[in-house]
Amino acid sequence: MDLNYGPEYDAFRAELRSFLDTHGHEAPKGNNNPKAPASLAWQRKLIEHGYTARTIPSAYGGAGREPDILKARIIAEEFARARVAAGLGGQGISMLVPTLLEMGTEEQRVRFIEPTIRGEMIWCQGYSEPGAGSDLAALKTRAELDGDEWVINGQKIWTSTAHIADWMFCLVRTEPEAPKHEGISFLLLEMATPGLEVRPLVDMTGSANFNEVFFTDVRVPKDQIVGRRGEGWRVANSILGNERDSLGNPNATLTRFHALKALMERETVDGQRLIDDPVLLDRLMAVQGKVLAMSANDLRVLSAKVNKTSGGGANDTRLARMIIKLEGTELRHELEGLAIDVLGELGLAYGDNPLLRDGGSWQAQYMYFLGLIIGGGTSQIQKNIISERGLGMPKEPKFPTARS
């Protein structure tokens, strides 16, 4: 049990802090255009210093460093602490690049990775469909080979960055006769392709955090496939687990806890601070207890990754990892909801309301986290996974008339 990172890491952190002190002012502020020259320049500088795209081989434009989970965490911590824009994320960088490194051809890696990590090529993910959510493999968007081109027809939904993306990676059904999971292929396509239409999908927060994408005879060169025909399910699953880990992040929850506590110190009713209300305080503390439990759980998972522990018994962290999305998103939703209660009628303020507290983030996040409870595998799917993979309980018997 040793929560110190050790001298090598202390030095790394010091060096990073000095970098941030010196160069932090060059970073873009706020939600600017991700392709503004300053943004792209900042991203290039971060890659140069190994503060983003850290483990991508230099042959593909990355920093070419060894994987190091602690350094990755130090980078995240220090950029957050300094409130300086960290390296770009997004589904291209977090999902497609690892996929190409794992399953792409050399030509695909050379063509796509460098512009992606430099922020010059923005991607969106086309997986879910209106009829294929929890049952993703039921997807129906089809691609037929016509000469040297795939011809795509159908519809995708929940494509978060479709409105700003240059390219999309997507799952389409190419082998309609094959069993459900074996008829899917993984294609790459330009958003500017004729026949492709993006419509913003307004959600309950009032913003369009997602999009719908419609395909009408969208033609894509035959070689823009990752893996072979019918291998798309496997290609996609090689990285799908990474997405879930990031939902319900305990560090972000801790930050929100502190904001909630500050809110309760600031706000008053009949002249009394709300943190002095014993009932509200008890709820705040119950939330803190849960946050601390998830933070400790996160340390345990991190340690196992760092030390590549795969021991059984108490050092087996598979279950600890599997529950993060379920518990983390529910906790965050609970926390945001408590802030609304704390604010009483003011908790209803939204949009342009001048009485808005903390920029209206409590209501927005309360709703957004309900979306995250549903998205990325609903809580019901998470519980299936935990019971089956975590506890070894049997799958439900298959429905007799099921296709698969």
Add this chain to the structure above:
Amino acid sequence: MDLNYGPEYDAFRAELRSFLDTHGHEAPKGNNNPKAPASLAWQRKLIEHGYTARTIPSAYGGAGREPDILKARIIAEEFARARVAAGLGGQGISMLVPTLLEMGTEEQRVRFIEPTIRGEMIWCQGYSEPGAGSDLAALKTRAELDGDEWVINGQKIWTSTAHIADWMFCLVRTEPEAPKHEGISFLLLEMATPGLEVRPLVDMTGSANFNEVFFTDVRVPKDQIVGRRGEGWRVANSILGNERDSLGNPNATLTRFHALKALMERETVDGQRLIDDPVLLDRLMAVQGKVLAMSANDLRVLSAKVNKTSGGGANDTRLARMIIKLEGTELRHELEGLAIDVLGELGLAYGDNPLLRDGGSWQAQYMYFLGLIIGGGTSQIQKNIISERGLGMPKEPKFPTARS
């Protein structure tokens, strides 16, 4: 909307109060032997006055009155108010007698009903088996016809009054080749029959609230069957719904709420009354809110029974009735658990502990109501019923290898 019972009922209540004033002292006190002469005499007097066995035809020894739900409730209320032993209950009176009236032969009615309602013949119910709980129809205790007798082998469990019963009504499998629900018969047998053994079943409260009953070649006259061979499932279900209604009774919960409130007024920590602790008070009030909701629900159900409403829309009370067991038992368990928290370390006192509060009832009922959450159809079975019968949702697809 009129919560007054009206003059006829006010008169009935007055007459009953006067009866209780005059005769209440004759009632047996405490948990005496149910067959003590005083107990039997009291029961006979109650039947005479129509205060128990009220609607049983006088031909079978009952009071022969018209069914009247309000009078039944007034009787329950007034005996409780006066803390005088009400008419006998038990599974013979509440379940077997209605069954015989509905499905029994004239001979069976004449033979069994009068001694049963007079308290001279005590019954237990033999339905559940170790392997047949939620899936009651999977019961395996078998009865084979050998000449003029059924020969029973097998085991029953959860037979609450087996240790004091004279007779048992039970479900046994008589047609092993028939489909699961169609192979069951409803038999009556004397507990004194050779080959029948009763073993007390100690539960988590430390008491034996239930028993196990073992059958080894127990021989029963052929005519002690209610309904025909293979009709037992239907016979039993003609009255099973009545049992569930009584679990989670809101009036009993209200009584416990008042006891909890009194406890919080009485107990102190560091000299302060616990009801003045805002966090505990908030939990108490949340429980009161739930109790009031269930009391109101109960009034609505009662009204529909009294007025034989079967209207749709807001006056359709099927769902209101269906949820009583689930909500009522959970609420009661929550309430008892709150009392334990209120008592802090003293809440752990049990058995002969001289520091016991309220006779140790908080812990005992906390556990007993966990038993009731499970018994009489687990909460999971209740939710199946509510979703299927109450909300019209489909049954789960049948497991392909299922027998039925």
Add this chain to the structure above:
Amino acid sequence: MEFALSEEQVLLKDNVDRLLAEQAPLERIRSYADGSEPGIAHMLWHQLCDLGIGLLLIPEAADGLGLTVLDAALVAESLGSAVAPAPVLGSGIVAPYLLAEVPDAGDALAALAAGELRVGLALSELAGAREDSGVVAHNGKLNGRSLHVLDFDEQSAYLVADGKRQLYLVDPQAAGLSGRSLTTIDRTRATGELSFSDTPARLLTTDPDLCARTLALARIALAADSLGAASTMLSAAVEYAKQREQFNRPIASFQAVKHMCAEMAAALEPCRAMVWYAAHKLDEREADAVMMACHTKAHIADVGKRLAKTATEVHGGMGFTDLLGLHYWFKRIGFNRQTLGTPAQLRREAAIAQGFIDNTAQNSATA
């Protein structure tokens, strides 16, 4: 003994439901919510008045229908079911109930009955004053600010509570009165704030009992509104689950989904009787009517909060989008929860109303 709706009540509710189904379908709710058709609210109010809703609680002697709080609660339930933006709470429920008991308010009652008076509600003071808010009366003039005025738009009067739990009627044109509309999550309700600067006001009552019953009425109406909204969300979830197929079967056949729906139904169903009970007690002026109103609103707020979340989850991603409009119901339930007392505040009030604790004994802010 009868604890059920009368035939007339069933008919009343059916009529309101039918009107709202025709006149306030989802597209119209959207048009009101996005600001493109602000007139819908008052159009609905007038149509409801044609059904007599405006006269419900006005005594027959004042040319009203002289009906009961329970009737008003049924209307509120229907409004919640349809997330209708009709400003009924102030003009159709709270104002007539109060004015009918105020001596010398015959003029105002007559104006109400004639459809000439429309009343917004500035009652937040009764549920605790936030920083920068608070209304103080002195010599018949009001000063201060009321932050969460209900039925804010186009009113011809505001019912205002001050810090002493006294109630006033204020003319929108009165000197020193200014107001602005405030956006909340619930775009089906017009909400705003009022600022008073030596604003003349007509004192209606200093009677604490009448004030308490008026507040209880508003709370019952909000609870009924949530009951209606939650009932709609539950029905929508059950219907969606029956239609939606995943893994080659309707998701309504998955035990997890069934149990989510069963839990919603089991929690919600008693709330219907609870609203009736609270309304009935207020109608009968029973001693525990105020406590019952507090509990009813608190309990339904908690049930509603969970139900709104669960029903959204049953709808999966679609529930999160604007496409089905389910969020209007979610937000309406959220609005009712926070308005005129959060559950913890209400539970504390219920404890005080029953004498469980001394009002002044605890230095608790809102709990």
Add this chain to the structure above:
Amino acid sequence: MEFALSEEQVLLKDNVDRLLAEQAPLERIRSYADGSEPGIAHMLWHQLCDLGIGLLLIPEAADGLGLTVLDAALVAESLGSAVAPAPVLGSGIVAPYLLAEVPDAGDALAALAAGELRVGLALSELAGAREDSGVVAHNGKLNGRSLHVLDFDEQSAYLVADGKRQLYLVDPQAAGLSGRSLTTIDRTRATGELSFSDTPARLLTTDPDLCARTLALARIALAADSLGAASTMLSAAVEYAKQREQFNRPIASFQAVKHMCAEMAAALEPCRAMVWYAAHKLDEREADAVMMACHTKAHIADVGKRLAKTATEVHGGMGFTDLLGLHYWFKRIGFNRQTLGTPAQLRREAAIAQGFIDNTAQNSATA
């Protein structure tokens, strides 16, 4: 950076688990619980001492093993897993930790190390005095009553807290001391009360920090005990569900049962890391160690309460009976919840420890 058990820790826990599996099977627990074999508790204690458990927290300088709070928490977890009636909390955990820091307590520490001192814990005073209880010290003598003494049986000393959070060691033979055993729901623990009447006592410490850390240690150990007990209940529920068939399939294949188990696992799994974290912070004497101990016990008490209920439900009627003995775990979790602070008390202490509120500002009894 490593946040995991060391090989030595895994080995330690394995050894304890193995010993308890052999020496404290369910039949033995029953024999202890029904009073037929009271000697089992001390037999287990001696067997655990043979593994070195008695020496864990005794410094090496005093011939102990000088191990950590985390090691002690692992032992407590194992005891909870097995619902073992061994009196480790006082003699193996709390007393050595405290005595090691008390100047001039070398004699007591040596007696502990030699296995000659067995210590019961009369610390309830630290979690609020109930009516009729309370311990007052004056001139080195104690008066009053301590109601919930842990590890009560056959002790050679009691560690007693007074109302000023000072800690004393009391000889069971001391003048004016009387005691009686008290039955609780948890028959795997010996509990009793002590009455003091001018009873001479040896003052160990007046240091509030040491007292706070000692209490934090006891709470972490109780939390770890519940973690162990809850883990066993969860495993038992999963195994039972896999074996038990209803409707011609294992009930583990019903989504409702699966989700009950998944919810238990999801709530419980972070508790393991939380206990480690709390223990580690106390080992490092971090500033937030006391707050972390409060939160850990409170959180696990809440998770444990729900889990004990759910695991029992998964067992159906069998879970309610004595046949499987599952209730020993249910009651152990219940005992730990109520002992040395209920969750609401602990959360309030955690708030005070962090300076969120002023200790004296609220007239709250226990919340």
